[in-house]
Amino acid sequence: MNKLSRVLGVVRNQLATYVPRINATTQAAVAPTADPKVPAPAKDKHEGLMEFFDVKENWTTNEVRVGRSWRKEELRIKSNQDLHKLWYVLLKERNMLLTMQHEMNEKWEPFQSPERIDKVHESMVNLEEVVRERNRAYYLLETGETGERPGRVETNKVGMHYFFKASEHVVPPEHNNHWFKKFGCNRREVAKFRLYYNEKIWLGRLKEKNRNTRHVMKLYKRFPDLDEEALQAEYPDVNLERVKRWNGAQGHFMPRNL
Amino acid sequence: MKCCSKPKLCSHKLSFYPQVFLEPIKEWSYFVGDRVEILSGPDKGKQGIVSEVIEERNWVLVEGLNTKLKVLGRTKQFYGSVVSVEQPLLINREVALVDPADMLSTKVEWRYTEDGEKVRVSHRTGRIIPVPNQARTTHDYKSKTTYKESPKDTTDSEISKITFSPTLSTFEMDIMKSEGIEETRIPNKTYWY
């Protein structure tokens, strides 16, 4: 038993030297070196770890006022190096906010201005989108393709359409025995299901249209002089001229000479 | 609203929503801080300031007008305290904007000035009714000019600085170049399927 486990351990170690662990090849191999905001390595104590906390003035306040998030058009005029530095500033800010929120939650106290987390998140999403835009432009110019993960609309086994996202493989599909097609169906086998499914969708749409028509009728009853252009824009399926003549749309008024 | 047009058939029985009839409106023209005139009800003909806008129901609350007395906290020992609560008013039907030229109620229209600015214009006199500053307040500031910069904010001059210069490289290639990372190995072929 002992021998077996030792052998297995050896084998695992050998494998590890061949196949690199994906995450092991560094997150942040390229943290910005020239960023002036990053302090020098803390020798004596925890200066680096104190970056996980807000500045001391904000510990006791009930509110921390900050500006808005970065917009895409502002990020587009910045160089790649600037964006790279900004990403790490945002990353540190988000870690700080999450740490403070966790601490405040543990102590049953309100976290000041939680909308800061959303602002930082929005900035990070925008930054990533700008970087993708630039890369897409490069690949389109050089290779004629976007360079994004390819995908297409496919039919699944029951005959319904879905967006298939392709993934990367070392072996071409004709030689890959482990991979099998998830999409494609026999039309004759799924015909009955498709028929019922389409009927259900069609009936749903019909019911919605009838419901809207009845709603418009009641609207006419309550507001006889409403704006028809706006009404038609909200309910494009409904034939207003037809609905207006219905009895239910006429309103309920007392005769004047009573 | 639409999902529960038939309350009896409503799938979630715990919550009962009555059917609401909303008059479709092209463009919203009532904002907090506007002076409006009330067209119906006990306070008909009175003018007041809009204190709250509820766009989902086409409602507007006017400060101190169209109120109802309500008893709060009544018990056997305590007779409760009476407060007056403002009741909502339907826009365009129960309430109308006031023209600042003659202080009478008018219909309004959205038009463009020569500079391309979108403004509210009184139907009767053609005078512009400016949107009040109160409507422009956000969670962060009362008005843009009074916003005080916090130490973590990026300054305006820093934001408007253009540092981007187009090069024929991806983001990753550019960063590697500036960090001094050299990579001559060519990736092997992979297949996408």
Place this chain on the structure above:
Amino acid sequence: MSTRWYPIYQRGNPQLRVFLPNFWMKLVRPEHKQPENIVRFITPTQMSDHDIKQYLEKIYKVEVASVKSKIKEGLIKRQRFRGYIIKEPDYREAMITLPPGQTFKFPDISTEKEKRDDDEIKKFQDAASQSFDKFKEMNKDRPGVPGWFSV
């Protein structure tokens, strides 16, 4: 290519690098009493020990002697009124040892805030009692008349 798609590695390929890491880390108070040089972190479950070490060393410039981490299950509890089950997301708990000679003390954030809050509450209470005194002074001559009935 999206910055979030990690390409597969084959022998002889260029080194795989992440330029915009998206991992978050929370520095939290240890559950039990620990030696002074041990720091507790909460991280996403996808992070490995190597990642945590590199993250702290490269981005925060913190020297790390060793990392021990394990995945912990999020709390499962019942909703009070409707009775359905709520599960909080799983997380990875990382205990980090600083090199000898370095210590870290978790800062006392809430006690300072409590002091300030107590002051504010006291101020509020004083203002309320003052206004009530004023109200009593005003209605001294007319007992039994409701508060809203005034000029």
